[in-house]
Each structure stands twice: as structure tokens, then as C-alpha cells.
Amino acid sequence: MTSILENIVAPGSIDFMLNIGIILLKIAIVIGMGLLHVAYATYFERKVIGHMQVRLGPREVGPLGLLQPIADGVKLFFKEDIIPSESDKPIFYLSPVIFFISALTSLSVIPFFDGFVIADINIGLLFLFAMSSLAAYGIVMSGWSSGSKYSFLGGLRSASQVISYEIAMGLSLVGVMIMAGSLNLTEIVRAQQAYPLGIFAIPQFIGFFVFVVAAFAETNRLPFDLPEAESELVAGYFTEYSGFRFALFFLGEYTGMLVMSSIASVCFLGGWGLPGFITSNLPVFAWKALGLAFFLVKVYAFMFLYYWVRATLPRYRYDQLMAIGWKLLLPLALANIVLTGLVKIWMKGLL
Amino acid sequence: MLPKLFFGYYAVVILFLSMLVVTRKNPVHSVMWMLLLFFHIAGLYLFLNAEFIAAIQVIVYAGAILVLFLFVVLLLNLKEELKIDRFIGSWPAAFVIASATFVLVSIALKSMVLGPPGKYTVDFIKQETHTKALGQLLYTEFLFPFEIASLILLVAVIGAIVLAKRKLRS
Numbered sequence: 001m002t003s004i005l006e007n008i009v010a011p012g013s014i015d016f017m018l019n020i021g022i023i024l025l026k027i028a029i030v031i032g033m034g035l036l037h038v039a040y041a042t043y044f045e046r047k048v049i050g051h052m053q054v055r056l057g058p059r060e061v062g063p064l065g066l067l068q069p070i071a072d073g074v075k076l077f078f079k080e081d082i083i084p085s086e087s088d089k090p091i092f093y094l095s096p097v098i099f100f101i102s103a104l105t106s107l108s109v110i111p112f113f114d115g116f117v118i119a120d121i122n123i124g125l126l127f128l129f130a131m132s133s134l135a136a137y138g139i140v141m142s143g144w145s146s147g148s149k150y151s152f153l154g155g156l157r158s159a160s161q162v163i164s165y166e167i168a169m170g171l172s173l174v175g176v177m178i179m180a181g182s183l184n185l186t187e188i189v190r191a192q193q194a195y196p197l198g199i200f201a202i203p204q205f206i207g208f209f210v211f212v213v214a215a216f217a218e219t220n221r222l223p224f225d226l227p228e229a230e231s232e233l234v235a236g237y238f239t240e241y242s243g244f245r246f247a248l249f250f251l252g253e254y255t256g257m258l259v260m261s262s263i264a265s266v267c268f269l270g271g272w273g274l275p276g277f278i279t280s281n282l283p284v285f286a287w288k289a290l291g292l293a294f295f296l297v298k299v300y301a302f303m304f305l306y307y308w309v310r311a312t313l314p315r316y317r318y319d320q321l322m323a324i325g326w327k328l329l330l331p332l333a334l335a336n337i338v339l340t341g342l343v344k345i346w347m348k349g350l351l
Numbered sequence: 352m353l354p355k356l357f358f359g360y361y362a363v364v365i366l367f368l369s370m371l372v373v374t375r376k377n378p379v380h381s382v383m384w385m386l387l388l389f390f391h392i393a394g395l396y397l398f399l400n401a402e403f404i405a406a407i408q409v410i411v412y413a414g415a416i417l418v419l420f421l422f423v424v425l426l427l428n429l430k431e432e433l434k435i436d437r438f439i440g441s442w443p444a445a446f447v448i449a450s451a452t453f454v455l456v457s458i459a460l461k462s463m464v465l466g467p468p469g470k471y472t473v474d475f476i477k478q479e480t481h482t483k484a485l486g487q488l489l490y491t492e493f494l495f496p497f498e499i500a501s502l503i504l505l506v507a508v509i510g511a512i513v514l515a516k517r518k519l520r521s
Binding site: 088090091094121122123126127129130133134136137140141144152156159160163166170182183 | 377380386402405406407413422425480
């Protein structure tokens with residue numbers, strides 16, 4: 001047991017309690033900063049989509065509408081909490097929490113800059129998959145426990161969608177695991193330094209394509225937002241939720257997007273990695289800050305892609321969604337694994 | 352002291368949760384308790400420094416198999432509980448057999464001898480990382496059993512597809 005605790009707490013001879021204090025501080029920073037980013041991701045989304053549709057987006061609350069997310073949060077917090085009489089109460093209360101917690105827990109293994117991870121575990125990527133499979137429970141249980149047909153259908157759709165695309169997403173990252181030789185996200189970032197531009201996206205372009213499509217489906221975003229297709233299912237699995245329970249689903253969805261963008265940034269786009277001549281010439285503090293800035297730029301570029309696609313593409317039909325997942329993405333991901341493995345064995349210098 | 356405390360917690364909670372799973376009236380609630388049970392089992396693996404197995408436990412059992420259970424339970428639409436007391440009346444015999452097995456196992460546990468310490472010590476695993484050590488062992492020493500297990504799974508997959516397709520044609 002102590003060895004696990006040592007793995008979680010940074011190895012070293014500092015006092016045990018001090019380490020726990022540092023970890024709690026890290027958790028507080030990541031949750032605080034993460035939720036702030038999530039709040040402003042909604043503002044960013046409304047602005048981006050507004051301008052794409054030749055509108056202005058939010059601009060009334062605060063300068064340039066910058067206080068809009070805070071106003072929305074306050075409003076949701078004070079709204080009446082309505083519980084349907086047909087609902088299964090304990091599970092109805094629990095499912096938004098499961099959904100939100102699973103998204104938030106995923107943040108704990110993501111390296112934001114060199115040396116800043118809450119839990120630098122050896123199975124970082126597998127932990128992320130485990131948490132994303134937990135999120136499916138939040139969705140399907142909320143759909144079932146609401147006692148409404150729209151919620152139920154939305155929940156079932158979402159569960160089958162998330163499970164189908166999880167396989168493709170997991171297999172698309174296997175290429176990255178083969179190239180990096182590790183599941184630890186920090187080591188994946190380090191391994192990318194040896195490649196052109198310091199990113200895996202060029203040699204792993206098939207894997208990156210599969211990952212991007214699967215990430216859209218995993219987070220139930222357009223063009224794969226069938227679980228909450230407004231014209232068919234009102235709002236899908238969270239139709240019956242109101243007030244702060246709805247806000248938990250909303251926060252969970254955006255945190256999920258943030259996590260997916262972070263995985264894309266860390267596993268395919270180089271994360272906080274910087275070229276050697278920068279790290280050797282700048283003071284440690286400066287290049288770490290620069291690394292964090294690079295990481296955030298990549299994350300936001302990926303978030304922008306989410307919004308861009310939302311403003312551009314129509315929704316797929318359900319059978320088309322399943323066909324893409326099973327007949328296109330899964331074979332592509334498998335082919336990518338075989339290809340990466342063969343190249344790794346036969347052309348040792350190349351990978 | 353600390354390891355014993357952790358193990359005690361997991362053992363007690365796993366037992367308690369398994370009881371909850373089989374005694375709930377609502378099958379969906381049973382599935383939710385089982386989810387918690389799987390997480391505790393994963394915790395037990397983590398406690399043994401088997402981090403890869405812990406992650407796979409959550410991904411495969413909680414993420415895939417249990418979701419399929421949930422689908423079956425939801426699609427069966429069990430609005431009303433079956434009001435049958437017991438399916439079979441021979442529970443005293445089952446109770447006697449279960450108790451006897453329990454006694455037998457507790458006697459057998461006393462004479463347990465630990466195996467000789469092998470190459471794979473805790474320090475070795477920590478240095479190699481569990482995933483790597485397990486992978487190397489599976490693909491070298493235990494390649495044949497591993498391939499047999501894969502073949503059996505493949506047969507099951509193909510069998511399921513064949514059954515589904517036959518229904519579609521008729």
C-alpha cells in the first residue's frame with residue numbers, strides 16, 4: 001500500500017503530511033482553474049458560433065459580455081429544483097454527480113506543464129478510458145431514472161453511442177502507446193520530442209483522425225449529438241433535470257470536452273513539449289510557463305474545432321452514426337495499430 | 352497495520368456490496384451496487400500493485416460487461432417485481448453445502464504455504480511498470496495459453512454474428 005501512496009505523492013524525502021497538503025493544493029488549483037475554463041468555454045462557444053452565424057453573441061453583461069457565464073451560473077444556482085414524481089429518486093439525484101465527477105476526475109492525470117500533474121500514474125491513458133466509461137452510467141441512469149420516454153430514449157442512444165465510439169477511441173490511441181512505449185502521459189509528451197515538430201499527429205495521422213471523430217461522439221457533441229437531438233427528444237437524457245442538477249450535466253459535458261481536447265493536445269499535438277534550444281536557454285520558470293501557454297493554445301484550438309464543426313455540420317442519422325463507428329473508424333484504428341507495429345519492428349530508425 | 356486496514360476495508364465492503372447486489376428488489380439498483388463492487392475490486396488490485404489489471408477491471412467489467420447487463424435489465428422493462436417466494440424449495444441443502452465449503456476452506460487456509468519468491472518482486476514490478484512486465488510475460492512464456500484464450504473469444508464473436516445473421520435472413 002505504501003508504494004501506491006508513494007507513487008501518488010511525489011517520491012522524495014519530504015514530510016508525508018506536507019506532500020498531502022501539496023496534493024490538496026494542486027487539486028484545488030486544477031478544479032478551480034478547470035471550472036473557470038469550463039465557464040469561459042461556454043462564452044467562447046457562444047461568441048464563436050455567433051460570429052459564424054453573423055450575430056454578435058453575448059454582449060450585455062459586463063464589458064463585451066464577459067460576465068455572462070457568471071450570470072448564467074448564478075441563475076442556474078437559484079432556479080427551482082423540480083423532481084418528477086415518476087422518477088427513481090436516489091438514482092435521479094446520483095446520476096448528474098456520477099457524470100460530473102467522472103469528467104472532473106479525468107483532469108487529475110493530465111500534465112498541464114512539466115512536473116504539474118496531480119497523479120503521475122503509469123496507467124494514465126487507461127485511467128482516462130476507465131473514467132469515460134463511468135460517464136456513460138451517469139447518462140444512461142439519468143435517462144432511466146427520470147421516468148420519461150424522451151429521457152429514456154436519449155439515455156439508451158447515448159449509452160450505445162459512447163460504448164461504440166469508446167472502442168474506436170481506445171484503439172486509435174494504441175498507436176500513440178506503441179510509439180511512446182508508455183501509458184504515462186508525461187512520458188508520452190517527452191517521447192514526442194524526437195519527432196518532426198515535436199508532435200505525434202504527423203506519423204499517427206490515421207490515429208489522430210479516428211481520435212478526433214471519436215472524441216466528438218464521446219462527448220455527445222454535434223454532428224453526433226443524437227442523445228439530445230432537440231427535434232426528436234426535447235433535450236434527451238437531461239430533459240427532466242432543472243436548476244443545479246442540470247448545471248452539473250452542463251458542466252460535465254464541457255469538462256468532458258476540455259478533457260478530450262487535453263488528451264488530443266497531450267497525445268497527438270505535443271502537449272507542453274518545447275524544442276531543446278528553448279528549454280536550455282531560458283530559465284526553468286520561463287520555459288515552464290511557456291509550455292503551459294503552448295498546451296493551452298493547443299487545447300483551445302481543439303475546442304475551437306468543436307465549435308466550428310457545430311456551426312457547420314448537420315446531425316447524422318442514428319444508423320449512419322453506428323455505421324461510421326463500426327464500419328469505418330474501427331477498421332481504420334485496427335489498421336493503424338498493425339501499420340504502426342510493423343513500422344516499429346522493421347524500420348527501427350523511423351519510429 | 353495500514354495495509355491490513357485497507358485490506359479489511361475492501362474485504363468487508365466487497366462482501367457487503369455483493370449481498371446488496373443479490374438482495375435488491377429493483378434490478379437497476381442491483382446493477383448500480385455491482386458498479387460500486389467492481390470499483391472496490393479494482394481498488395483491491397491496485398492495493399496489490401497490479402495497476403494494469405485494476406484499470407482493465409474498470410474498463411472491461413464496469414465499462415462494457417455491466418453496461419450490457421444494464422441494457423438487458425432496462426429493455427426487459429421489469430415494472431413489477433415477480434411475486435414468487437422462492438424458485439426452489441431446497442435452500443436448506445444449499446445452505447448446508449455452502450457452510451460446509453466455508454468450514455473446509457477455513458481449515459485448508461491454515462495449512463497454506465506461500466510459494467517460493469520468484470523473479471517478479473514488488474521492486475522489480477515497480478521499476479519495470481506492471482503493464483510492461485505483464486505484457487512481456489504474456490507474449491513470451493504464456494503465449495500459447497494466451498492464444499488459446501483469444502481463439503475461444505474469437506469463436507464466441509463469430510458465433511454471435513452467425514446467430515444474429517440467421518435470424519435476419521429468415
